[in-house]
Amino acid sequence: MAVGLAGAPVASHAQVNNLAPNPSFEEDEVIQDDPAWEKWCTWGYEGGLQGRCNIDETEAIDGARSLRIEPKGGTNWYYIVLDMPIPTQVNTAYTASFWVKAEAPRPLTAKWKATDNTVDWAQVDFQVTAEWVEYHMTAAAQSGETKLEFHCAAADTPFWLNFLNVYEGEYVAGIEPSQNANRGKAVRPAPADGAVDIPRDVVLSWTPGRDAQARNVYFGTDPVSVDTADTANPLGVLAGEGQAATTHAPAGLQYGQTYYWRVDEVGAPPESTILKGDMWQFVVESYAYPIENVTATGTATYASNTTINFGGAAAKFVKLTIEANWGGIAPQTGLAEVRFFYVPVQAFEPVPADDATGVSIDAEPAGRRGTSICPRSATSAASVR
Numbered sequence: 039m040a041v042g043l044a045g046a047p048v049a050s051h052a053q054v055n056n057l058a059p060n061p062s063f064e065e066d067e068v069i070q071d072d073p074a075w076e077k078w079c080t081w082g083y084e085g086g087l088q089g090r091c092n093i094d095e096t097e098a099i100d101g102a103r104s105l106r107i108e109p110k111g112g113t114n115w116y117y118i119v120l121d122m123p124i125p126t127q128v129n130t131a132y133t134a135s136f137w138v139k140a141e142a143p144r145p146l147t148a149k150w151k152a153t154d155n156t157v158d159w160a161q162v163d164f165q166v167t168a169e170w171v172e173y174h175m176t177a178a179a180q181s182g183e184t185k186l187e188f189h190c191a192a193a194d195t196p197f198w199l200n201f202l203n204v205y206e207g208e209y210v211a212g213i214e215p216s217q218n219a220n221r222g223k224a225v226r227p228a229p230a231d232g233a234v235d236i237p238r239d240v241v242l243s244w245t246p247g248r249d250a251q252a253r254n255v256y257f258g259t260d261p262v263s264v265d266t267a268d269t270a271n272p273l274g275v276l277a278g279e280g281q282a283a284t285t286h287a288p289a290g291l292q293y294g295q296t297y298y299w300r301v302d303e304v305g306a307p308p309e310s311t312i313l314k315g316d317m318w319q320f321v322v323e324s325y326a327y328p329i330e331n332v333t334a335t336g337t338a339t340y341a342s343n344t345t346i347n348f349g350g351a352a353a354k355f356v357k358l359t360i361e362a363n364w365g366g367i368a369p370q371t372g373l374a375e376v377r378f379f380y381v382p383v384q385a386f387e388p389v390p391a392d393d394a395t396g397v398s399i400d401a402e403p404a405g406r407r408g409t410s411i412c413p414r415s416a417t418s419a420a421s422v423r
């Protein structure tokens with residue numbers, strides 16, 4: 039087992055395959071008392087139950103955020119912050135490196151443990167300082183699935199944790215925090231990347247680069263264009279150039295369509311450095327939603343996909359009148375599959391939820407409106423052949 043610490047980052051750009059989930063706290067997640075026990079979580083005992091940690095935007099050595107930990111409990115293992123699962127191979131060496139800054143010098147313990155708690159190994163006590171410094175430890179894994187624990191309650195002094203790297207092999211010096219690059223890049227899109235069922239009147243937003251003064255927004259249905267366009271070659275998807283606002287309200291969104299977007303943050307003049315953003319995507323809500331759990335069987339040769347549009351009429355019952363059939367000697371009639379879709383006509387998914395309690399008086403009500411309003415008749419009939 040090797041233990042060490044390094045000061046300022048060196049100028050090289052060493053790369054490793056980082057196995058740690060959400061290693062830099064740039065991704066939103068539940069951490070304090072996480073009931074799902076995914077990625078970062080906490081564990082407390084006795085006085086340690088008062089320990090707290092929060093993703094913090096005032097301090098970061100990598101990207102825009104770190105984890106600020108305010109430990110309580112007075113005994114080192116009474117408040118533990120941990121990251122998992124980390125895939126490992128038994129008897130293979132792994133290195134953990136991480137950056138810590140504390141309000142004042144204090145001890146901090148790092149420890150490897152199997153995610154099922156069957157075995158632990160290589161506990162290391164560090165002395166951390168009031169400056170961002172990288173610490174690391176290397177040991178052979180004793181489990182195929184590992185977590186990295188930080189035992190925090192040897193002192194109440196708050197500290198920040200950031201830029202964790204867990205990788206196979208011995209310590210690699212010079213893995214630089216991407217502080218400047220990530221600080222300029224747009225992060226945390228809303229709606230989230232890959233979100234579905236997004237209202238057509240969505241207003242896109244994101245967290246801008248810390249020092250950015252403007253941004254260029256690209257938006258469209260063609261992912262290649264959105265990913266490759268720039269201001270000199272906008273490819274028809276440059277939706278906002280040099281805008282101050284960190285929002286974009288696209289117009290004319292189509293039901294069920296996938297849209298792609300990208301935000302390039304632009305730094306202060308005179309350099310006005312453009313930091314190309316990641317491409318994000320979302321899918322607009324459907325006009326109609328399938329009514330599920332209605333099934334029938336049929337044969338592939340039957341005429342299919344005959345759509346009967348009720349034209350906005352509200353239907354409570356649907357009558358199917360068979361007007362033609364097949365078969366010579368004994369005429370037979372069959373109906374292979376009928377699928378029903380509904381169009382929401384009243385608001386749904388209220389926010390706060392129906393019957394919610396403890397809602398702040400400042401909370402803004404929200405929700406989804408119905409797609410159309412047509413409550414005219416209680417019944418309708420449709421004929422199919």
Ligand SMILES: [Ca+2]
Pocket residue numbers: 062063064098099100101102103104200201
């Ligand atoms: Ca970070």
Ligand SMILES: [Ca+2]
Pocket residue numbers: 067068069072075076077078079
């Ligand atoms: Ca978590």
